[in-house]
Amino acid sequence: MGNFIKKDLLIFWRDRKELITVLILPILLVIILNFAFAGLLGKDTESNLDLNLAVVNQDNATDSLEKLKEKLVNEGLVGEGEANVFVEQASHLDPVSMLLNYLDSDELKGLVTIHELGEEEAITKVEDGDLDGILIIPDGFTVESLYAAFVGEAPTKSLEFKMEKETNNTSILFDIVQGFTDQLNYQFALQEMDALENEVTLPTGGVEKVGAGESFTLTQYFTTAMGALFALFLASTVGTKTGLEIRQKVFNRILLTNSNPILFLIGKMVSTFCLTWLQIMFIFVFSHFILDVFPGRTVSFWFGVIGIASLLSLAIAGLAALFTSISLRVRNIDAANGIFMLVILLFGTIGGGFVPIYVLPDWLQQIGEWTPNGISLVMVTKWIQFEDLSNIFTPGLLLIGIFLLFTLLSFALYPKRGEA
Amino acid sequence: MLETIKLSKSFKGKKAVQDVNLYLDSGESVGLLGPNGAGKSTTISMISSLIKPTAGEIKLNGVNIINNPEQIRRILGVVPQELALYEALSAYENLKFFGSIYKIRGNELDKSIQRALEIVGLQDRQKDLVKTFSGGMKRRVNIAAALLHHPKILILDEPTVGIDPQSRNHILETVRMLNKNEGTTVMYTSHYMEEVEQLCDRLYIMDHGEIIASGTKGELLSILSTEDTIKVQLSKMDDRFVTQVKSIEGVRKVEAANTNLKIIAKKGINLVSELVYLSEQHHIQLINFHTENPSLEDVFLHLTGRTLRD
Ligand SMILES: Nc1ncnc2c1ncn2[C@@H]1O[C@H](COP(=O)(O)OP(=O)(O)O)[C@@H](O)[C@H]1O
Ligand SMILES: [Mg+2]
Numbered sequence: 001m002g003n004f005i006k007k008d009l010l011i012f013w014r015d016r017k018e019l020i021t022v023l024i025l026p027i028l029l030v031i032i033l034n035f036a037f038a039g040l041l042g043k044d045t046e047s048n049l050d051l052n053l054a055v056v057n058q059d060n061a062t063d064s065l066e067k068l069k070e071k072l073v074n075e076g077l078v079g080e081g082e083a084n085v086f087v088e089q090a091s092h093l094d095p096v097s098m099l100l101n102y103l104d105s106d107e108l109k110g111l112v113t114i115h116e117l118g119e120e121e122a123i124t125k126v127e128d129g130d131l132d133g134i135l136i137i138p139d140g141f142t143v144e145s146l147y148a149a150f151v152g153e154a155p156t157k158s159l160e161f162k163m164e165k166e167t168n169n170t171s172i173l174f175d176i177v178q179g180f181t182d183q184l185n186y187q188f189a190l191q192e193m194d195a196l197e198n199e200v201t202l203p204t205g206g207v208e209k210v211g212a213g214e215s216f217t218l219t220q221y222f223t224t225a226m227g228a229l230f231a232l233f234l235a236s237t238v239g240t241k242t243g244l245e246i247r248q249k250v251f252n253r254i255l256l257t258n259s260n261p262i263l264f265l266i267g268k269m270v271s272t273f274c275l276t277w278l279q280i281m282f283i284f285v286f287s288h289f290i291l292d293v294f295p296g297r298t299v300s301f302w303f304g305v306i307g308i309a310s311l312l313s314l315a316i317a318g319l320a321a322l323f324t325s326i327s328l329r330v331r332n333i334d335a336a337n338g339i340f341m342l343v344i345l346l347f348g349t350i351g352g353g354f355v356p357i358y359v360l361p362d363w364l365q366q367i368g369e370w371t372p373n374g375i376s377l378v379m380v381t382k383w384i385q386f387e388d389l390s391n392i393f394t395p396g397l398l399l400i401g402i403f404l405l406f407t408l409l410s411f412a413l414y415p416k417r418g419e420a
Numbered sequence: 421m422l423e424t425i426k427l428s429k430s431f432k433g434k435k436a437v438q439d440v441n442l443y444l445d446s447g448e449s450v451g452l453l454g455p456n457g458a459g460k461s462t463t464i465s466m467i468s469s470l471i472k473p474t475a476g477e478i479k480l481n482g483v484n485i486i487n488n489p490e491q492i493r494r495i496l497g498v499v500p501q502e503l504a505l506y507e508a509l510s511a512y513e514n515l516k517f518f519g520s521i522y523k524i525r526g527n528e529l530d531k532s533i534q535r536a537l538e539i540v541g542l543q544d545r546q547k548d549l550v551k552t553f554s555g556g557m558k559r560r561v562n563i564a565a566a567l568l569h570h571p572k573i574l575i576l577d578e579p580t581v582g583i584d585p586q587s588r589n590h591i592l593e594t595v596r597m598l599n600k601n602e603g604t605t606v607m608y609t610s611h612y613m614e615e616v617e618q619l620c621d622r623l624y625i626m627d628h629g630e631i632i633a634s635g636t637k638g639e640l641l642s643i644l645s646t647e648d649t650i651k652v653q654l655s656k657m658d659d660r661f662v663t664q665v666k667s668i669e670g671v672r673k674v675e676a677a678n679t680n681l682k683i684i685a686k687k688g689i690n691l692v693s694e695l696v697y698l699s700e701q702h703h704i705q706l707i708n709f710h711t712e713n714p715s716l717e718d719v720f721l722h723l724t725g726r727t728l729r730d
Contacts, residue, residue: 014549258522
């Protein structure tokens with residue numbers, strides 16, 4: 001067993017080109033991407049990127065709580081008394097002022113200037129090029145959002161973002177608004193859960209807790225995405241190397257002995273696990289030292305990162321085992337390699353390794369959340385923001401599930417003696 | 421000690437090996453000779469339990485081992501036709517890995533590795549990566565990897581293909597030494613007649629998946645006892661001349677290459693006068709003329725109508 005692992009690690013170590021590809025390239029990409037985007041977002045913005053966003057508030061907030069109560073009672077969801085309680089609590093949760101606070105927050109100050117305008121005026125100014133975009137808060141937004149939160153459905157009214165033409169500036173604005181929506185949805189989701197469990201009692205600390213969560217930066221995204229993406233590449237590399245072992249007939253030598261050939265497969269899994277783990281940690285640690293990706297994080301934060309890296313490595317080891325079995329089965333190794341690459345690119349894309357996931361259609365995003373890299377991206381995102389184990393427990397189980405599934409498949413596909 | 425009975429293998433209905441009966445006695449050196457595609461490697465793969473026969477038996481000391489190959493795996497060393505080595509590892513590292521999967525450990529493994537390296541003469545290059553080796557050296561590591569567990573039977577599948585004469589001699593010498601000095605039973609596969617002639621006490625000739633002849637060299641040559649092989653060198657080649665030589669009574673086969681003719685004819689016919697007569701007619705001079713002792717190559721030609729290298 002140990003001899004199989006040692007052999008795989010040694011062969012990997014000797015392949016300097018491969019080594020550089022899986023270790024140095026991702027870090028290089030993180031740095032390049034970081035500077036490419038920092039040029040847009042970072043230093044320049046502090047001086048004068050100065051995006052001008054018109055906010056058109058069509059929502060009449062004064063009577064929205066009344067309307068909410070009316071709606072709840074009319075639809076027969078709750079009695080008068082309960083509705084009063086909910087409305088009372090919801091009054092602390094005004095989405096419009098949350099949005100305005102967000103746009104006015106320290107993070108965004110100096111980046112965006114808010115102009116509260118009427119719709120007509122806003123449109124003229126955007127057309128004249130004085131402003132970069134318009135954010136419209138539609139009538140009934142408050143009522144609908146709170147109502148949606150109460151019943152746990154998607155709100156029927158959403159923020160509208162308008163621009164004259166797509167530019168870098170407008171897409172940054174869009175990201176900012178998107179960021180808010182995500183945050184809002186998240187807060188309401190928390191609230192919804194509690195509303196159901198505790199009979200319409202809003203958690204007093206809930207909102208503040210979320211507010212206190214760390215933000216997830218672009219550099220952190222790049223680091224995580226590259227780490228997960230290149231871990232995938234490692235799985236296909238292992239498959240390819242197996243192909244070479246077939247071509248070089250060394251696999252037959254193993255069959256000539258009384259050693260159980262399954263040790264070959266298990267050896268691949270263990271060595272892949274070690275390599276992937278080292279690779280991910282290498283990327284995280286070096287990116288951190290070079291770019292200060294996770295400033296001021298505690299030891300327990302890093303333990304979480306190690307845990308997530310381990311789970312991802314496990315899933316990748318399963319994938320590598322599957323690729324190994326396939327390599328041993330197929331006649332045409334090159335075709336197999338092509339398929340591995342395709343799977344990796346597919347997982348990479350829908351799991352958010354190349355582009356931020358929200359540019360993909362919804363159904364793809366949902367599939368993407370089932371890829372090993374997609375899951376680990378979600379886990380790291382949540383861990384960075386909340387550092388709360390309960391947030392990453394389920395996706396962690398999912399990674400273990402993927403590991404088990406791939407392992408089972410690879411064992412089932414692994415050729416019996418005389419078949420290879 | 422090892423014996424196959426009506427061993428057969430088909431790949432998708434196509435017969436690769438058919439009804440092969442052969443045996444190896446302890447301490448013998450046996451050759452398996454045949455052109456490419458004859459079924460030599462397939463036979464070896466079945467004996468070494470890499471592939472399952474379609475039909476037939478393989479017996480080790482009288483016991484059929486097709487379904488219990490553990491026994492034979494322990495005492496069999498196989499040198500595969502292709503190099504089966506990790507190019508990225510050193511000779512030593514390769515042997516260490518291959519030795520370890522034979523469950524040889526620690527000190528004993530190290531001793532086995534050094535012995536195997538010494539046998540193939542690569543002790544001083546053991547730390548170098550296999551990919552830096554010449555073809556001949558790689559072949560030698562390939563052999564060393566089959567010696568680590570001190571096999572009683574060593575099967576070599578064309579171990580000298582595509583290498584320089586010096587490495588080739590080294591390998592032949594190694595095999596001879598293992599057989600004569602260490603008492604290893606050897607089965608040597610080749611499509612080079614000379615190697616098998618030099619090395620083996622007994623041989624099997626294989627063609628199209630079947631064994632077409634077997635025995636000691638002398639026994640095989642006696643197949644040709646009714647024939648003479650005559651070599652003639654001409655001043656020029658003439659197709660009509662060749663055609664007429666073929667039609668001489670008693671001539672069985674004529675092969676022409678450049679200005680040389682190789683004629684296989686029934687023993688005792690008066691070929692000389694016929695040839696002199698025909699050559700004068702075609703204004704060809706006979707530059708050289710001699711009767712050859714038949715070789716195994718001629719035996720193969722006689723049996724199959726083809727040469728081994730075709
Ligand atoms: N795995 C295989 N699948 C299909 N045909 C095979 C396979 N292995 C060998 N053959 C065929 O069996 C015949 C014998 O091959 P082989 O044993 O390699 O001959 P040799 O070693 O004497 O050159 C050849 O016609 C070859 O094409
Ligand atoms: Mg062969």
